[in-house]
Amino acid sequence: MNGHPGSVKFEIELLVNDKSHHAAIRAADTLLRVLREHLGLTGAKAGCENGDCGACTVHVDGVPIKSCMMLAIEARGSRIATIEGLRNTPIQQAFVDHFAFQCGFCTPGFIMVCHALAEHRPKAGDDVIQEWLQSNICRCTSYEEIGAAIKSVLRWQG
């Protein structure tokens, strides 16, 4: 059972939160696992590792991606941003002010989606907000609080 092809490791370089990181990974390692287990960035959570819940959402070249659905090697050469790289943004404060989380487990993923939404579609209406935020699941809140938080930072709300 030695030398299983899935066990071979090789070195890659990832650009995460504007810093270069090196990690020895398997080809099959997902971006989520490498962020969490190799780089110690545990803000992205493994809620399902099947692309269903969005708790693992990070930005790859500015686009929200479920990091459990992407291989780490696919992210080579891309700019990766995780929740740890986000500080003092309006959406983070809005989540606090609007009680938009309870247990906090899904929160990094939701904030990464919301932050990207605010950047890409600052004038998004209800339909667009719903389309973007349906990628993630929150089990504690009623979603109303998350809706209030994102709307408070979108430009059309003033």
Place this chain on the structure above:
Amino acid sequence: MTIGEAVPRIESKDKVTGFARYANDTQSPGLLHGWLVLSPVSHAQILSIDISQALAVRGVQAVITGQYFPVLTGGVLADRPPLAVNKVRYFGEPIAVVVAETEHIAKRAAELVRAEYRPLAYVSSPSQALKPDSALVHEDLGSYRKYGDVYPEPGTNVGNRVKIRKGDMRSGWAAGEFVVEGAYAFNTSDHGAMEPRCAIVEAMPSGLVEVRTSTQDPYNIKRLFQRFFQVDQSKVAVKVPFVGGGFGGKGSCQLEYIAYLASTACGGRPVKLNNIRETDLVGSPCHIGLEAKVKLAATREGKLTAGEITFLFDNGGYTDEGALVTQAAAVDCTGPYRIDNVWCDALSVYTNHPYATAFRGFGHTEAMFCVERTMDLLAKKLRMDPMELRYLNAIKAGDTSPTQAPFDSSNLGDLTKCIDKLKSLIRWDEGQRIVLDGHKVRAIGLACIWKTSGSAVDTGSGATITFNHDGTPNLSIGSVEIGQGNRTVMAQILAERMNMPVRLVHVKMDVDTQITPEHWKTVASSSTTMVGRAVLDAAEDVIAQLKRNAAIVLGRLPETLEVGHGKVYANDDPSVSLEIGAIASGYMYPDGSASGEPVIGRGRYRVHRQSRLDPETGRGIPGLQWTVGAEAVEVEFDTRECTYRIVKAASVIDAGKVINEGTARGQVAGGMNMGLSFASREAFLFDAKGAVLNPQLRSYKMIRFGENPIYLVDFVETPFLEGPYGARGIGEHGTIGMPAALANALSVAAEVELNELPLTPELIWRNREARG
């Protein structure tokens, strides 16, 4: 000054930056990883388990099966081995754990574990399980040890039976001119907490067993380890970081047992057992299913005279907390109404489904669905306004519970006030069913709810307070921060009593059973009421000590001093004062001499006056207080397609006293969302042999953003005299009424009685087709 305010969660910053750590966010160089091998069949004899190939994989440290330590575990009835022994009783039951240097290796080796099974007849529902010719899920039920009030019936599939006998049924039926009866059913489902369960256990050579886990019940793990593994409970240290949602699902011990055994098999090295979602859904305990019958009688005027209720809970392969869920449903079986004659049998029934534990509402979400549907049937038969029927029968001070517990205005909230508020909140007077156009209908359904927060009778809570040199207090408590906002609420309670800003109160976030004072467990909406009382008691203690220290320095009597604004001051002259920081560790005079002692506060709260229930009649006091509420759901229903949109959901809860308007509202609105998700779409789907067909969040659907209705939340405040500032438990109550209110709304909209869950368009269509 702070009580009632929407103070943002004190852990907010860490939760919006990814720094809040959960059990699976801990890694260490020596950590081993476990991977569970699950049963692919629901009921079978295990003929053999071949672990040789798995053991041969490089990096594998151990593979253990149920034979490694064949013990039966359980909270009240010891019926479950941590890993299956001789037979499996549900699809997804763990039969072995592979431990390896990495999770990847463990997973790969787990695929090489070969098990042979001889299938046994699949017990597919409670009613089937109770047939005389049904296969037995537990052949040795009579030999199982009991650790509480539980009444299994050997030779059958009954894991527990709870009886309620109140009044005289014959006179109850005689007095009731109108009788209605309904039958109800739903499958088992799941909590779906976003954080899958995770436990890390290290069995150290000193004998110390360190358990780091996502649990709602840390202190009990000590007792359970002593009970089942003969580990001295003083040697068990349980550490609980933030928990990513529990909803009852993390109140029982499962992965902790397996991780402990795995650690002992690896020389005591730490072993992490982290559920993947699929295992978390079906391998770990789930939300109970039910088949029920409710029969109610009432006078022509609508006054209830008798209630006969049978609950057959689908507890799955093992009883776990389900045995107590059964009891909880029974003790409040009538709903929040005065019924003088009550007969109820509540059974925890073994089937070959994933085993069930507590779920938000603890038997009440399930029981109220059945009772409140029957109340609507009764209103229809009486041709009475369903709101009026509920108002007329609403439970009041002076009445008694089904277990004959007496009510006063303190231990029972004010249901009629809740109904009054709800009525205007949802504009009931505008009509229950409104036809919008040719095929769109709007309809409102109601449900009144109650729940007692019964705890174990031998339990309580503690709190300790120490001081920093700047005079700010550190508070340590044993409830778990699972998202309910408990740390913030405790900070507010202490700040209020010490007359100081909340932001200066420091609360220890994690629980460490070696140092944080015990709280029963973080369940039953009880943390605010129980731990809050302990915090107030500890506050009294530090205030007395601070006054003693200050009295010496100020030359005043302690009773002439007050504490507030970071100072101890004379009540007749606030300018005569000392900073708390100057006296919290004793006072030092300019010459270096000292007086007074360091201030360390301790507070405790013990549950009194609860009592055990009589096994024949149920007579007894099951809880200290009942929280009541009135709830409603408004739907827009398409009569052609049988599809619907949930437009509004409303809850008016008697909170006793709202401590934090933001977290209280969040608990109720979030609770409603969970109740509506369960009622509208959640259930395990089984194939003909009991395999779960939807063990993923892709196929096990939960409400997503935008599918939620508008939530209306309001409170009534009838003080519970024992609660901190009058507060009652409110954590589960938004959930409890939702299944009934949604079913009542859709039954009115679709003009067909909908008595099953989940309320999918297909279910509604089938019921309409059957009606013809």
